[in-house]
Amino acid sequence: MMGPVDPALRDALAKQFPDVFAAEGDLDPNGVVVPAELHVALAKTLKESFGFTLYVSVIATNFPTSDGETYEVATVLRNPTTAQPFWWRVRLGADPQLATLYPLFAGADWQEREQFDLLGVNFVDHPDMRRLMLSEDWEGFPLRKSYAIDTPHTPWR
Amino acid sequence: MAIDDGRSFEHPLYHYWENSPGGGIGLTSLDRLLMHSARHSLWFFPMATSCCAIEFMTAAASRVDLDQAGTIIRPTPRHCDVMVVAGTITVKMAPRVKKLWDQMPEPKWAIAMGSCAICGDFYRDIYSVVPGVDVIIPVDVYIPGCPPNADQVMVGLQRLQDKIKLQLEGKFVERELRPGTMIYPKIGTHGDARQSAEVAQAQLDGARGLGVGGKEHRVPRPAAVQAPPEADATSDSGEQS
Numbered sequence: 001m002m003g004p005v006d007p008a009l010r011d012a013l014a015k016q017f018p019d020v021f022a023a024e025g026d027l028d029p030n031g032v033v034v035p036a037e038l039h040v041a042l043a044k045t046l047k048e049s050f051g052f053t054l055y056v057s058v059i060a061t062n063f064p065t066s067d068g069e070t071y072e073v074a075t076v077l078r079n080p081t082t083a084q085p086f087w088w089r090v091r092l093g094a095d096p097q098l099a100t101l102y103p104l105f106a107g108a109d110w111q112e113r114e115q116f117d118l119l120g121v122n123f124v125d126h127p128d129m130r131r132l133m134l135s136e137d138w139e140g141f142p143l144r145k146s147y148a149i150d151t152p153h154t155p156w157r
Numbered sequence: 158m159a160i161d162d163g164r165s166f167e168h169p170l171y172h173y174w175e176n177s178p179g180g181g182i183g184l185t186s187l188d189r190l191l192m193h194s195a196r197h198s199l200w201f202f203p204m205a206t207s208c209c210a211i212e213f214m215t216a217a218a219s220r221v222d223l224d225q226a227g228t229i230i231r232p233t234p235r236h237c238d239v240m241v242v243a244g245t246i247t248v249k250m251a252p253r254v255k256k257l258w259d260q261m262p263e264p265k266w267a268i269a270m271g272s273c274a275i276c277g278d279f280y281r282d283i284y285s286v287v288p289g290v291d292v293i294i295p296v297d298v299y300i301p302g303c304p305p306n307a308d309q310v311m312v313g314l315q316r317l318q319d320k321i322k323l324q325l326e327g328k329f330v331e332r333e334l335r336p337g338t339m340i341y342p343k344i345g346t347h348g349d350a351r352q353s354a355e356v357a358q359a360q361l362d363g364a365r366g367l368g369v370g371g372k373e374h375r376v377p378r379p380a381a382v383q384a385p386p387e388a389d390a391t392s393d394s395g396e397q398s
Contacts, residue, residue: 133249142285147284149282149283150284153285156248156287156292157248157292
């Protein structure tokens with residue numbers, strides 16, 4: 001969970017992304033919801049202007065709603081000098097596609113592959129978007145809510 | 158210093174061999190000799206994937222010494238007689254286990270060590286776990302436990318030795334059955350019509366992070382501790398000295 005953010009950082013973000021960040025009050029502790037178009041731009045700004053050079057993790061979640069499947073991809077960066085984390089979330093539709101952060105952070109390589117493996121979130125322009133943990137002939141994405149937990153995988157189970 | 162009069166050495170075979178005609182020569186068939194050798198020089202291949210491997214290492218260490226039965230643990234299947242499957246086998250791992258088993262030379266035996274290798278235990282119903290390694294390879298001895306302790310590994314080895322003796326003598330060996338799989342209480346998913354409304358409500362509340370009856374049970378976070386007022390530098394140094 002994101003703690004209180006430095007006011008200077010908040011004001012600078014509000015200036016650069018006025019539609020997303022408010023200049024007043026604390027940011028959403030669960031992570032600010034950001035449109036998918038601003039995903040890479042926000043990461044680039046945080047890395048180059050505010051010292052968030054450590055890529056902590058990316059976590060995708062599947063929420064089936066009455067409108068259809070929705071996905072939320074939360075990204076966590078950290079500033080190593082101040083130990084300040086920064087979270088944001090991107091909401092995606094039934095066919096989740098999101099731009100990769102691999103050109104900015106080399107550590108995103110396997111983490112994005114893991115989310116592709118388990119949730120099926122396709123990170124566009126990732127150089128090596130293959131399954132990471134499950135076998136390569138696996139069908140389906142097991143952490144999706146529509147995937148039955150006792151799905152047979154012949155001849156092994 | 159005692160003189161060796163032949164009585165101080167009490168090994169039964171000693172007298173048997175000494176008193177047999179020809180003295181000092183034991184006669185046996187080659188089959189029996191090979192059988193004896195096979196039983197007491199089993200080389201283990203540790204197919205160790207998780208925490209049972211730690212207990213298997215304990216069995217190989219000096220307190221319960223697996224070496225006293227003539228075993229050697231070799232991390233290559235081509236030299237080994239016994240595969241010890243210690244740990245959960247996932248669907249991705251299963252073809253590798255089968256491949257390693259096929260690489261072992263005959264005669265070969267398999268030990269399933271621990272609940273996960275026997276039946277999958279609490280990972281049994283998960284999409285990526287094989288429910289028991291006997292789905293893939295024929296298991297001779299099951300060592301139940303989670304994990305089984307080192308003594309049980311030793312007992313399992315002795316059971317395997319007994320079994321090998323019967324097998325190589327050409328006697329009938331009863332197939333060892335998989336130990337009874339635990340039956341867990343079946344709790345349905347939320348919204349299952351077969352379970353009571355109370356259970357459904359409790360599941361819903363639990364998912365929301367609430368206590369019984371939907372009441373908030375989280376303890377509010379304590380307020381941030383105020384930094385103590387800055388003490389005088391001179392008094393600090395005075396206390397320390």
